[in-house]
Amino acid sequence: MSHLLRTSRLFAWLFLTGFSLATIVASGFYLYLRPGLPPVDQLLDIRLQTPLRVYSADERLIAEFGEKRRAPITIEQIPTIQLHAFLAAEDARFYEHFGVDFKGLMRAAIELVSTGEIQSGGSTITMQVAKNYFLSRDRTFIRKFNEILLALQIERELDKNRILELYLNKIYLGNRAYGIAAAAQVYYDKSVTELSLAEMAMLAGLPKAPSAYNPLANPSRAEARRNWILGRMRDLKYITPDAYELASTAPLTASYNAPSTGVDADHLAEMARAEMVRRFGDAAYTDGYEVTLTVDSKPQQAATRALRKGLEEYDQRHGFRGPVGQVDEDALEPDNLGNLMASYPMVGNLVPAVVTNVRDDDNEVDVYARQLGESVMTLSTMTWAKRYKTEDLTGPEPEKPSDVVTSGDIVYVKPMVIVTPEQPAGNGEVDSREDTDQPAGEIPEVKRVALSQIPMVEGALISLDAKTGAIEALAGGYSFSQNKFNRATSAQRQPGSTFKPFLYLSALEQGMTPATIYNDAPIVFDDSELETAWRPQNSSGQFYGPTRLREALYRSRNLVSVRLLQDLGIQNTIDYLEQLGIPTEDMQKDLSLALGSGLLTPMDLARGFAVIANGGYDVEPYFIRSISDINDEKIFEAPEVILCDKNCAQKKEDFVEEDAKARISRRLADERSVYILHSMMRDVIRLGTGRRALALGRDDISGKTGTTNEQRDTWFGGFNHDIATTVWVGFDQPQPLGRREFGASTALPIWLDYMKVALEGEPPSLMSRPNGIVNIRIDPETGKRARPGQEGAMFELFKEEDAPPALDPQDESSSGSDNGEDGGLSRQIF
Structure with a gap:
């Protein structure tokens, strides 16, 4: 003993x-x-790495930037059953222990010995919070001891729900998804409140090994992990046996879902990204900023659609350049077609497809299209595909499908059912349709596609609020994914005749009038530096003799513009352009300036037209309406724009005193000159090269077409008093567009398609007539005041000081001014 x-x-x-x-x-x-050890109170101030998000003015997501996809939420927003799924998987005794669970550690050890692997894990959720927020992932004893100490501290200073919330917002769940809200979007395209029990259990299985248990990468292991978690939830009385049976037999429904964007505005999104990085550096990608742009989704989408449609129509007018690839018929095995098409990108709304069979007897072609699968293309969608030879020459119209394609050809097609790049192969149908009468949302028995091709031509559209400078819409090219160059802001091209309104405005400011006569006749300039003399011509090659400035503008007479610039003076004109805020660094300092030989971007031109549209006030384009931080507090708002004629400095001081943000927009041009120019440019639409814009059915539209030498650049700029829009079409490497292509045939249709949407439901908006304007009847042949009772006389607009003198005293009363109707209509004949 x-x-x-x-x-x-x-x-x-x-x-x-x-x-x-x-x-x-x-x-x-x-x-x-x-x-x-770091102080635990840092957790209360922690900033989760949250991506930069860009939204339209009507709160539609445009883009998301950042390595980590995360959408922080509160624990109250997470369903209780979802919380139970994570507790069952990671820490069933979370609400019982004090940060370290010795029972859990023992259970993990027993699982390791009995099964060879740990299912539930030994670390508590609190320990994982300590590790994820404060510590490295090194597998060392010191790190583990730090983890335990921090877990104990966290439990003392934070309540359990706050700890669980931190955990669920921080954990990595694979596929760049951090936090439960982002994972629900990535794997199921749902919010956390919309997930099924099976889907909740699947997400709860990911923290242990996001790669090994990923339902996209390893479905079988993911399903086994899900069912184990469901079993734990049943054993813990979180769910009933019936719910367990139903969820454990549910099929796997996970798929990769990229951020669902509601607006196609990639060039604008890139502008926003660059601006945010300029302001905040790399923190722009991680600190959860939200940028709201000035564009609404509807006009922006209309701009993108109009530009693509216009470029495709130009491209198809010049013929089919042939397939983009060819494969042997031996490679056309059904199981191989999906992988074959995956190597060809989608571009815009165009989808790659391989021709699998040509059926001339049926006038149909069988194709396998990416995301659509097996589809049919009829001859009626291929009649445009004359063989391309040059920009001015094509082959004959095809009479049967084999005239265009053969089996094994890889071509681009436009789906009759629109598809989006995020959808998986074989599930490409969505709810909008083109070129078909079938109702939206119905999936046809046979998927129909139309032959197309990626345009080589490029273009840009920029639309501004004329009074504030806010960008209403911007499209910088056919496809951002194909080419990220933003032509709207960066492509410097010759504006051609779209430059002429600025020249004519300068003339009106210097005392000339719409009735001033210039001779439209041949002119030759000798230049000692050139081997040949310069002989400018009208686009028609003809000469029209004495011409009023109003008619010269709406008929775009080049020779009148050259003589006008000669009289105004080149340097004087350059100075006036600088006064208007138009860049002159790349302007020609010779008479070719009259024909738009300088270089401007579409943005430069749109801004200049906005100055004219708003009555002569300065315009500073901007595209960011507001910036919010991760707490949804606005840290930037675009200032209010105040149009100012007098005492502008005092107005600015008044706003500072009122603690309001404002930008003072000063007057740059005489409002009377601008008003008269509006009238002249409305005649471009009514009587001149812009007549196609009459399709809008509005009388408040002014504009100007532009086409440079050899049709290398084509333009249309048009506006009413509220909105100014400019469109450019050309090749990135300048080359002729074709001898039958002009601003009216390439750029104007794009402008028109956009403006139909932008002006839909908007009332007419015309500049108010300023004081100091008179209407006087003139002789259209001489531009002088008409005699009383003269046949063919017409009303014209003048500034009071520039009005033509009376013929003689006794005729003044009968031929004087008439301030009734707007007399700037060249078609008002008396």
């Missing part, structure tokens, strides 16, 4: 000694490590 007692005492002393040593060692580690 004494031997047993002595043995027991020995073991007791050994235990106490060991325990004391362990306590001393643990205390030593604690005293050593404690000063280096």
